[in-house]
Amino acid sequence: MLRVDKRVGTIGEDFLFERDKPFLGTNVDQLGITPGRLTEYRSHMNSSRVSRLDRLDNDDVQFNMWGWGAIDTFHHKGVAWLSVAPQSGPQREYRKLDGQWYIYED
Numbered sequence: 001m002l003r004v005d006k007r008v009g010t011i012g013e014d015f016l017f018e019r020d021k022p023f024l025g026t027n028v029d030q031l032g033i034t035p036g037r038l039t040e041y042r043s044h045m046n047s048s049r050v051s052r053l054d055r056l057d058n059d060d061v062q063f064n065m066w067g068w069g070a071i072d073t074f075h076h077k078g079v080a081w082l083s084v085a086p087q088s089g090p091q092r093e094y095r096k097l098d099g100q101w102y103i104y105e106d
Contacts, residue, residue, distance in 0.1 A: 008055060011052065049065055050064065051067065064078040078104055086102060086104075093106070
């Protein structure tokens with residue numbers, strides 16, 4: 001779906017961001033998708049227990065499954081499809097699943 005919907009950057013439970021414009025709330029009209037298409041995204045997310053999806057650089061994507069904390073103490077867990085193998089570091093740890101798929105935790 002993201003391959004077709006080029007302007008979708010982030011879909012959260014109750015917010016949307018346009019690609020390359022994080023933290024600036026938007027709507028389906030600005031993203032060039034229909035309300036039905038957004039419902040389809042959120043239906044897939046709900047059935048997979050994904051709370052948020054983010055398009056990253058190079059059309060990589062991460063699916064946040066769990067988040068906890070406040071402001072600068074947030075911790076996340078999720079799954080990501082990454083075109084280049086990531087490096088774990090002090091901010092985030094990655095574990096390879098299969099092919100380009102990784103589990104991440106920060």
